[in-house]
Amino acid sequence: MLKLDAITVxxxxxxxxxxxxxxxxxxxxxxxxxxxxxxKTTLFNVISGLARPSGxxxxxxxxxxxxxxMYKRARMGIGRTFQIPQPMHELTVRQNLLVxxxxxxxxxxxxxxxxxxxxxxxxxxxxRDAAQDLSLSELKALEVGKAxxxxxxxxxxxxxxxxxxxxxxxxxxxxxxxxxQKYRISILIIEHDIETISSLCxxxxxxxxxxxxxxxxxxxxxxxxxVIKSYTGGGA
Amino acid sequence: MxxxxxxxxxxxxxxxxxxxxxxxxxxxxxxxxxxxxxxIALAWALLGNLGGMVSFGHAAFFGVGSYISALMTMKLGxxxxxxxxxxxxxxxxxxxAVLPALRLSGPYFALAILAYxxxxxxxxxxxxxxxxxxxxxxxxxALPTLxxxxxxxxxxxxxxxxxxxxxxAFIYSRIRNSYYGFALRAMHDSEDATRVVGVHSTLxxxxxxxxxxxxxGIIGAFNAHYINFLEPDYAFQSGxxxxxxxxxxxxxxxxxxxxxxxxxxxxxxxxxxxxSIIPSGHQIVLGALLGVMILFSPDGLMPLLxxxxxxxxxxxxxxxxxxxxx
Numbered sequence: 001m002l003k004l005d006a007i008t009v010x011x012x013x014x015x016x017x018x019x020x021x022x023x024x025x026x027x028x029x030x031x032x033x034x035x036x037x038x039x040k041t042t043l044f045n046v047i048s049g050l051a052r053p054s055g056x057x058x059x060x061x062x063x064x065x066x067x068x069x070m071y072k073r074a075r076m077g078i079g080r081t082f083q084i085p086q087p088m089h090e091l092t093v094r095q096n097l098l099v100x101x102x103x104x105x106x107x108x109x110x111x112x113x114x115x116x117x118x119x120x121x122x123x124x125x126x127x128r129d130a131a132q133d134l135s136l137s138e139l140k141a142l143e144v145g146k147a148x149x150x151x152x153x154x155x156x157x158x159x160x161x162x163x164x165x166x167x168x169x170x171x172x173x174x175x176x177x178x179x180x181q182k183y184r185i186s187i188l189i190i191e192h193d194i195e196t197i198s199s200l201c202x203x204x205x206x207x208x209x210x211x212x213x214x215x216x217x218x219x220x221x222x223x224x225x226x227v228i229k230s231y232t233g234g235g236a
Numbered sequence: 237m238x239x240x241x242x243x244x245x246x247x248x249x250x251x252x253x254x255x256x257x258x259x260x261x262x263x264x265x266x267x268x269x270x271x272x273x274x275x276i277a278l279a280w281a282l283l284g285n286l287g288g289m290v291s292f293g294h295a296a297f298f299g300v301g302s303y304i305s306a307l308m309t310m311k312l313g314x315x316x317x318x319x320x321x322x323x324x325x326x327x328x329x330x331x332x333a334v335l336p337a338l339r340l341s342g343p344y345f346a347l348a349i350l351a352y353x354x355x356x357x358x359x360x361x362x363x364x365x366x367x368x369x370x371x372x373x374x375x376x377x378a379l380p381t382l383x384x385x386x387x388x389x390x391x392x393x394x395x396x397x398x399x400x401x402x403x404x405a406f407i408y409s410r411i412r413n414s415y416y417g418f419a420l421r422a423m424h425d426s427e428d429a430t431r432v433v434g435v436h437s438t439l440x441x442x443x444x445x446x447x448x449x450x451x452x453g454i455i456g457a458f459n460a461h462y463i464n465f466l467e468p469d470y471a472f473q474s475g476x477x478x479x480x481x482x483x484x485x486x487x488x489x490x491x492x493x494x495x496x497x498x499x500x501x502x503x504x505x506x507x508x509x510x511x512s513i514i515p516s517g518h519q520i521v522l523g524a525l526l527g528v529m530i531l532f533s534p535d536g537l538m539p540l541l542x543x544x545x546x547x548x549x550x551x552x553x554x555x556x557x558x559x560x561x562x
Contacts (some may be wrong), residue, residue, distance in 0.1 A: 048432060074434035086429035087424030097416055100433035102415040131425075150433050 001026050001061060002047065002078075008023060008055035009042050009210075016042040016220035017053070018210045024154065029180055030186045031197035031218070034207035035230055040190045042209065044156050047188075048169050049073040049081045053131070060154070074096055074104050078143055079152030083159045083190075087130035093117070094126040097149045104150025113149065120145050120175065137168040141175070148183065157189040161196060173200060194222055206230070252450070254391055264390035266507045267500075272459055274499035275404060277480035278532040279451035282408050286420040287444035290342070292477055293334075293349030294452050296356045297327040297525040299471035301453025302368060302460035303360060309377045316380050320457035327453025328446045330356070338441050350477075353528050357472035371466025379461050393462050400458060401496065404451050409492055411447075416440060479503065482522065486529050488536025497538055 002024040017039045024030055031041050045051035047058060058066050063231035065073055088096045097113050116125045120141040125134060130142060140160050147155055157176075159175040161169050173196060180187055191197045197204055198218035206214040206221055208230040214221045221227055257263050276294055283289050305323030306312040314322065337348035360367045367373070379396060386392055413418045419435045427437050456476075460466050480499065487498020490538035499540040502522060510518040 016382070048426060050432075069436075070428070070431040071434050071436045074432055080432055082428070082432075086426045086432075088429055089425040090421045091418055096422075098436070099415055099418045099430070103419060103430075104434035108415075146433050176480075181558060 001028075002188075003059040004043075004056065005059070006045070006056040007043070007046055007053045007058070009039070009046060009051060010054045012181060016210050017046070017207075019056070020207070020210070020212050021056075022212060022215070023225045024186050024188060026153075027180075027184050027186055028203065029189070029201045031201035031204040032188055032190045032207065033192065033194070033197055033204060033221075037168055037208040037209075039210040039229075040207055042160055043212075044080060044158050044188075044190065047073075047154075047156060048078055074150050075106070076151075077151070077153035078156070079104075079147030079150050079154070080156035081140070081147055081158055081160050083162065083192050085136075085139035085143045087134070087139060088146075092127050093122055093134070093145075095140060096130045096226050097145050100146040100149035101151075104152075108117070115173065119179070120148075123156055126198045137164050140164070144176075144179070148179070152185055154186045154188065157187060159190050159192070161191055161193070166183060169196070176200060194218075198222070239265055249402070250395070252507055254318050254394065258391050259340060261390050263508070264394055266504055268390065268393050268397055268462065269507075270500045270503035271382045271401055272396070272462075273479050274484055274496045275397065275401045275458075276452050276476060276497035277484040277487070277489075277499045278401065278404050279455070280447045280477075280480045281452070281484045282411075282483070283444055283448035285490050286408075286412065286417060287441050287448070288341075288420070288424045289441065289445070289449075290346045291349050292346045292481070293351075293353035294448075294480060295472050295474055296349070296353035297331060297449040298456035298459075299353075299356055299360060299468070300330045301327040301456030302466055302471045303373075304453070305457030306373050306460045307366065310373065310375075315425050316453075316461050320454055320461065323457030323460075324450040324454035327456065330453075331445050331449035332396040332557040334445060335442060338438060338445065339545040353472060353474075353477065357468050360468040360472060362471075365422060367468070368466075372464055372470070376464045378464055379458075386422040388462075393458075397455075397458060397462075400454060405482035405492060405496065407447075412492065416443075420444065447562040460481060464495050480503060482526055484536075486537055488538040488540075490535065491538045491542075494536050494538040498536065501537070536550055 004020055004022045005197055007017050007020045008015065020043060032043065034040055042051060049068060057064055060073070060076060060078060065076065068076065091099065094113060094117065097116060098108060101113060102108050104218050113233060117126050122138060122141055122145060125138060128134070134142060144157070144160060164172060177200065189197070189200065202217060204216065204218050204221045206227050207210060213230065214224045214227050253267070257267065276298060276308035280291060280294050283291055301323035304326035309316055324424035334349055334352055337345050340348055361370050378392060380387055387396055398553050419430050419442055423435070423437050423440070425431050430439050456471070466531050480495070483499035483502045485498070487496065488494030506518060506522055510521050514521065529536065542546040
């Protein structure tokens with residue numbers, strides 16, 4: 001479904017990603033981990049079209065989407081959330097989802113919107129101001145909801161569990177598991193917590209200093225000496 | 237309730253105002269001028285509120301619309317209503333030159349479009365063989381006669397500009413409450429938040445620019461046939477930008493009625509009251525009023541009135557309950 005071929009991103013003299021190659025299959029749930037500044041969000045930006053790499057190719061469903069702008073990739077089926085939730089201001093929760101659905105899929109399906117609201121436990125806040133009346137966990141749920149409303153085939157979740165208290169985190173993890181079972185979409189998730197990522201994903205990729213240093217099952221990856229070294233402060 | 241309010245406004249605009257003020261040419265001229273500014277203010281607010289762009293260059297669209305319409309009627313004999321429409325289309329086409337500036341935001345866009353307005357003023361002056369140069373165009377055909385009624389009269393012009401402004405307000409309202417309007421409003425705070433769900437933000441902004449330019453061009457065309465004279469210093473003067481901006485901000489540019497009420501209040505107060513008290517430099521008071529409004533109600537007059545009336549209504553509703561309890 002998604003294939004990244006030797007992605008390199010440079011910001012001035014800084015290399016944020018260096019020759020990263022990665023493939024994600026249909027309905028796969030993959031964790032993306034790494035220390036701060038490893039290039040995880042930059043990789044999401046490249047996949048979603050927010051950042052243009054200085055080298056490499058991005059294939060989605062075998063099409064080279066490197067030159068496709070962000071809005072086109074969303075319409076193709078690449079949905080994403082942001083680390084800091086970005087609700088659409090001045091709109092209610094329901095209107096946020098409706099805009100996402102209308103522009104992401106080209107049509108409006110009110111039943112699907114209600115289904116997403118219920119699934120994400122946002123039905124009680126559907127007519128509230130999205131930017132002002134939601135808690136952090138509700139804002140994170142709205143981020144997922146907006147992406148879901150675009151009917152994605154691949155969902156990029158950027159630290160969607162970060163900042164949540166333990167109970168909310170557990171509930172959200174359960175929702176994510178159900179989401180995968182219900183909608184059968186591929187998920188690439190950035191998460192710092194090793195325990196969380198191990199329980200959500202069967203496959204984990206590790207970035208460090210912009211390079212992919214490990215790719216395998218959680219057991220394989222988290223026992224990899226290079227990964228342990230990257231987490232305990234050693235460089236690549 | 238909304239329908240009742242709309243009917244009342246229509247009765248006021250098409251019945252009461254013409255009945256009460258017809259015959260008073262001075263007040264009718266001021267009313268026509270204030271509605272002209274209201275039309276530009278609405279077009280400006282559409283670009284600012286929905287497109288998220290602050291323009292200091294609407295005088296360019298006004299000038300282009302007025303010149304195209306005037307030249308179409310004078311040189312090619314095009315009927316005035318069609319020429320006015322072509323004036324609007326011409327202004328929208330002229331706005332294509334601003335498209336590269338859409339990559340800019342905030343003050344950078346404002347400055348780019350200001351420079352653009354100056355370029356058009358220079359073009360209108362230099363292409364003297366077509367535009368009449370700095371000498372301008374005299375004898376521009378007046379607004380036509382319809383069913384024996386002269387629309388070029390003060391009352392006729394009032395009825396036309398009122399209709400144009402109401403049609404624009406209707407279009408603005410429809411867009412504002414559509415999915416496009418939702419997406420456009422959401423773009424203000426984060427364009428990425430909309431692009432990530434499939435919104436082609438640049439296209440939407442460009443469409444708002446075209447529409448805003450079209451509306452302003454139509455108003456410019458109306459004005460050309462109303463005053464029957466044009467020169468570059470008049471048609472492209474900064475006043476066609478600044479007065480609508482002041483009016484829209486004063487009234488509340490994020491509301492539909494704000495720019496309209498703001499224009500009528502600001503221009504009428506200035507011309508009917510301030511000008512007679514301070515004949516020279518009366519605009520200073522307007523500046524001070526705008527400053528006070530921004531300080532005490534940054535959202536403008538209409539949201540302020542809305543809050544006050546809302547509070548009063550709430551108090552009115554509460555009062556009988558309190559009395560019953562007592």
